[in-house]
Amino acid sequence: MRLYEMTAAELSRRLQSREVSSAEVVRSFLERIDEVDPYLRAFITRTPDLALKSAGEIDSRRMRGETLHPLAGVPIAVKDNISTLALRTTCASRILENYIPPFDATVVAALKKAGMPILGKTNLDEFAMGSSTENSAFFPTRNPWDPGRVPGGSSGGSVVAVATGMAPLALGSDTGGSIRQPASLCGVTGLRPTYGRVSRYGLVAFASSLDQIGTVSTTAFDGALLMNLIAGYDPLDSTSLPEEVPDYRAGLEPGLDKLRVGLIRYGRVDGFDPEVTEAVNKAASMLEEHGAKVGEVSLPLTDYGLSAYYLIAPSEASSNLGRYDGVRYGFCADGDSIEAMFSRTRGEGFGAEVKRRIMIGTYALSAGYYDAYYLKAMKVRTLIRRDYEKAFKKFDLLLGAASPTPAFKLGEKTEDPLQMYLSDVCNITDSLAGMPSLAVPGGFHSSGLPLGLQLTARPMQEKLLLKTGRFFEEQRAEYPLRPSLDFLEERGGDYEI
Amino acid sequence: MPFDFGKEVDHVARLARLSLEEDEKERMAGQLSDILKTARRIQELDTTGIEPTSHVTERPAVLREDRVRPSLPLDKALRNAPRREKGFVKVPRITVSEQDQK
Amino acid sequence: MKYEVIIGLEIHLELLTASKLFCGCSTAFGREPNTNCCPVCLGLPGSLPVFNRRAIELAVTAALALNSEIRLWSRFDRKNYFYPDLPKAYQVSQYDQPLARGGYLEVDVAVGKRRINLERVHLEEEAGKLVHAGHSIIGSGYSLVDYNRAGIPLLEIVTAPEMHSGREARLFLEDLRTVLLYAGVSDCKMEEGSLRCDANISLRPEGSSILGTKAEVKNMNSFRSVELALDYEVQRQEKVLSGGGSVVQETCHWDEENKQTITLRGKEGSSDYRYFPEPDLLPLVLENTFVEDLGRSLPELPSERRERLREQYGLEKEEAFLLTANRELGDFFEKAAKAYPVYDNLFNWVQGDLLYQLRENDKKVEEIDPNLLAGLLQLLDEGSINRPVAKELLAEMVQSGADPKEMVRERGLERISGxxxxxxxxxxxxxxxxxxxxxxxxxxxxxxxxxxxxxxxxxxxxxxxxxxxxxxxxxx
The missing domain is CATH 1.10.10.410 (Arc Repressor Mutant, subunit A)
Incomplete structure (x- = not known):
């Protein structure tokens, strides 16, 4: 087994026992990136020199016998909407193409403090708005299970990096499914923590009341390792939660006795692949066989949740993205008056999907429409939270699909925004309610593409999610899942298709 | 109910300070009409007496102490500014209508 | 036809905190441009706001001083508009759930006291500052932006439309300033922009109960220009109305140089601020005890003090006014009066020689030890020194802070008698x-x-x- 094929936990063990050095580990991942990334294009910016430099520092600190963080020396990839000091942070947008933050996001500062080398910044849908990573202003990322298909989005780059061994771990962000949906389309584990559990300071805002940084990993245990590092109160984020952070690794051993699981029966939702429903039902039976009590739960507002989400998120986005005006940073167009400069900068700097959402949001907040759109959507949000409260009176965990279909074809939905929005339908209500939610591999579609399960728990119950995720891993003969990447050999050195 | 976003496009684009090409406007009018038609489905729900949720975190704001912390050095603060002059950020002429909204 | 003038004011004042409302940058005035800035107040992507406790305390103190009702639960909203001095393209402000509602100020106008009611008091963030190449904002080829001021806590006070002349507006504003200085919440310097005032002004035929169309007047940079600008605007509107025309709802700028208001007419519907609750800040929830403690530590306000000074020291109304014009002068008098309880004589010396010497020497009253003046007056009353010597000693005392008693002893200045x-x-x-x-x-x-x-x-x-x-x- 090569180093880049190992889990973060295994790398951590070998680094701590000094079987390998961080420099060796980082080199292995960098070589893998060189081999795979030109084709799949997970990274916007690669930082091999920086990664090797911090690996070297960690190695010498270890040599000196310093006590290090368990993840010290384990490299990581960071989604390019998370601010990195002196390192370009683009949000996959022309408008921020050359933007260099003068500060680290709180999570990035934590990675650095722990001594995790950063391999690079990963691709996403522009400003995290999208479900396929095709809305990147630079290039789309491809699905490693079928390069003709999308990896999902918006954290497509982070997910593909982890799925293909270009990074053992990655940070993503999830507003309405941006970690969970791509994780399920690429066969990895993605956690959206409780809103407020991980600091948003330094995460470039899309929809502030929904945005949350989370983990992408090959196993639930790796997710727990990373959560131990990034979760917790941050005095720089007023919405972060002060509750004590548990050791997410502890007590992940199986044991589902008396676990009450609600199998979600969605309200009016079209376009579900029957094989997805089948995979979810199979997962429910697995839980039942191992002692869990499974019942059905209905979340009748799922469909309305999508509608509410596509008012709330764009409204907040229209305000959050006002700052890209060509004055203090970013792309700046010419204009002989301030208004002309503002409008051209934004008209030329933003891509089509971002502009669509700014338009919807501006409209939903504008005089005469606020009550009917934005305010109504916020009330529906209250109804959705009540649905969850009701469900969690009867159940400890909700089980559903992380995506209604397996990965779809590149270009299939780019001309039809509504169809694209529908691919987040399973993820959105958790986001609106602020619940923690985990996407975990749930077998394969007959086409050979991976399918994802989605587990949702009460606020702060990330551990229960990771524990259940780990249970599913243990039911499989082979884990983690690795795409074969046969196409690399078939095409030889010719990466362009 | 048919819903036509077409007549709103110019007004909303100006509010959002987005210059749009003609074909862009046309495409957007169609797409946004569809999206808003779906979004309007929430009108079917009865929300009488329901409080809106603007924050899922149900706790009061935290207050920090009034202590001065170092600011960014000037070169870092303005590093990303496209146009600078003598320690200031430079912007084009301000029109009467821009001034009015202040 | 005779018209009734209706004026309402919107006052903004910067609160006296050390750091900004949402970040740790200094609020110091007059620093090099863009050197009091950080990711938060520059609105860099990913930055987030955190409330400054002192700003909340000062805002509550100000509201209490203005007799407003503090709302224990209030919320912050985003006011969205594009302007180069507004780093995030929204201002964090309070819209429908302000910090305080109501309130009033008793203003001494020509015909005695008049109560001017307030509608609301709320907290928001200050914007940056624009410097214009060329003469004024309009017609400048370009502008320069300094974000040092961006994010300083700003209190907005909105009055009811209850003033009837430029003079009244000015008196109200001067009284408001005194109260806020007493409360210690702001330095209230109009010339530095830490106190600003916009006015809504409309005319209606006398006896009518329907409000006329109002104009908003901005850019009035001194108490005097508030009075001048509003008087000018009254005349302008009067002319329009009596000429059979009608006033258009508009914003005008006071042009200090040419002493006139200039219309700034924007495209219609350009200001749609799209307010919505600020998702990055949780609601502000105040404990009852927090407000009560601030209420208890609220200093005596000028009108109360005037009453007390008249009663306690037997002063005339005008005398009490003089002593309450600023908090420090009243404090000085009261401290001196403890050591020297001949109140009428003390007042005469304070009003006369002391204020004269302070002006001459460009000193502030808080720099002078009131006990020294008391000692000086005692020497005079005992006959140890005579009046001309006392005046000289007072001048020296103000200049150097020297103790008159010691000067007399050292220099043998006592009166020669016997x-x-x-x-x-x-x-x-x-x-x-x-x-x-x-x-x-x-x-x-x-x-x-x-x-x-x-x-x-x-x-x-x-x-x-x-x-x-x-x-x-x-x-x-």
Whole structure:
């Protein structure tokens, strides 16, 4: 087994026992990136020199016998909407193409403090708005299970990096499914923590009341390792939660006795692949066989949740993205008056999907429409939270699909925004309610593409999610899942298709 | 109910300070009409007496102490500014209508 | 036709915190441009706001001083608009759930006291500052932005439309300033922009109960220009209305140089601020005890103090006004009065020589120890020094802070009195001025004054004049 094929936990063990050095580990991942990334294009910016430099520092600190963080020396990839000091942070947008933050996001500062080398910044849908990573202003990322298909989005780059061994771990962000949906389309584990559990300071805002940084990993245990590092109160984020952070690794051993699981029966939702429903039902039976009590739960507002989400998120986005005006940073167009400069900068700097959402949001907040759109959507949000409260009176965990279909074809939905929005339908209500939610591999579609399960728990119950995720891993003969990447050999050195 | 976003496009684009090409406007009018038609489905729900949720975190704001912390050095603060002059950020002429909204 | 003038004011003042509302940058005035800035106040992507406790305390204190009702639950909203001095393209402000509602201020106007009601008091963030190349904002080729001011806590006070002239508006504003200075929440400097005022003004036929169309007047940079601008605007609207025209709802700028208002007419519907709850800040929830503690530590306000000063020290209304014009002068008087309880004399010295010397020496009253003045006046009353010496000592006391009692001791400035000390001087002057002595003997009273003057000159005015007179008469 090569180093880049190992889990973060295994790398951590070998680094701590000094079987390998961080420099060796980082080199292995960098070589893998060189081999795979030109084709799949997970990274916007690669930082091999920086990664090797911090690996070297960690190695010498270890040599000196310093006590290090368990993840010290384990490299990581960071989604390019998370601010990195002196390192370009683009949000996959022309408008921020050359933007260099003068500060680290709180999570990035934590990675650095722990001594995790950063391999690079990963691709996403522009400003995290999208479900396929095709809305990147630079290039789309491809699905490693079928390069003709999308990896999902918006954290497509982070997910593909982890799925293909270009990074053992990655940070993503999830507003309405941006970690969970791509994780399920690429066969990895993605956690959206409780809103407020991980600091948003330094995460470039899309929809502030929904945005949350989370983990992408090959196993639930790796997710727990990373959560131990990034979760917790941050005095720089007023919405972060002060509750004590548990050791997410502890007590992940199986044991589902008396676990009450609600199998979600969605309200009016079209376009579900029957094989997805089948995979979810199979997962429910697995839980039942191992002692869990499974019942059905209905979340009748799922469909309305999508509608509410596509008012709330764009409204907040229209305000959050006002700052890209060509004055203090970013792309700046010419204009002989301030208004002309503002409008051209934004008209030329933003891509089509971002502009669509700014338009919807501006409209939903504008005089005469606020009550009917934005305010109504916020009330529906209250109804959705009540649905969850009701469900969690009867159940400890909700089980559903992380995506209604397996990965779809590149270009299939780019001309039809509504169809694209529908691919987040399973993820959105958790986001609106602020619940923690985990996407975990749930077998394969007959086409050979991976399918994802989605587990949702009460606020702060990330551990229960990771524990259940780990249970599913243990039911499989082979884990983690690795795409074969046969196409690399078939095409030889010719990466362009 | 048919819903036509077409007549709103110019007004909303100006509010959002987005210059749009003609074909862009046309495409957007169609797409946004569809999206808003779906979004309007929430009108079917009865929300009488329901409080809106603007924050899922149900706790009061935290207050920090009034202590001065170092600011960014000037070169870092303005590093990303496209146009600078003598320690200031430079912007084009301000029109009467821009001034009015202040 | 006669018109009734209706004026409402919107006042903004910067609160006296050390750091900004949402970040740790300094609020110091006059620093090099863009050096009090960080990711938060520059609105860099990914930055987030955190409330400054002191700003909340000062806002609550101000609202209490203005008799507003504090709302224990309030919320912050985003006011969205594009302007180069607004880093995030929204201002964090309070819309439908402000920090305080109602309130009033008793203003002394020509016809006695009038209560001007307030509609609301709320907290928001300050914007940056624009510097224009060329003369004014309009017609400048380009502008320069300084974000040092961006994010300083700003209090907005909105009055009811209850003032009826530029004069009244000015008096209200001056009184408001005094109250807020007393409360210690802001330095209220209009010239530095830490206190600003916009006005809504409309006219209606006398007796009508329907409000006329209003114009908003901005850019009034002093108390005087508030009065001038509003008077100008009254005349302008009067002319329009009596000419059969109608006032258009508009924003005008006061042009200080040409003493007129200039219309800034924007495209219609350009200001749609799209307010919505700020998702990055949780609601502000105040404990009852937090508000009560601030209420208890609220200093006595000028109107209460005036009443008390009149009662406690037997001062006239105007005298009490003078002493409450600023908090420090009243404090000085009251401290001095403890050590020197001859209130009318103390007031005369404070009003006269002390204020004169403060002005002359460009000093502030808080720099002077009130006990020194009390000591000085005691010396005078005891007869240890005379009036001219007292005036000189007061001047020195203000200049250098020296203690008059010590100056008297060190320099031997006490009054020369008593037969033993004065007699030799009298005998000497008689011996040296035989002509004058002769003149006096012949009944020329002026000659006595000449001799007194000689002794006074020799003693630098320290001789006791009454005793000197008596001794001279006796000896001649």
């Amino acid at each position: 037969r033993d000390r004065l007699l030799p001087l009298v005998e000497q002057v008689i011996a040296e001025n035989p002509e004058a002595v002769e003149n006096y003997r012949q009944g020329k009273n002026k000659a006595l004054a000449f001799l007194v003057g000689k002794v006074m000159a020799a003693t630098k005015g320290r001789a006791d004049p009454a005793e000197l007179n008596r001794l001279l008469k006796e000896k001649i």
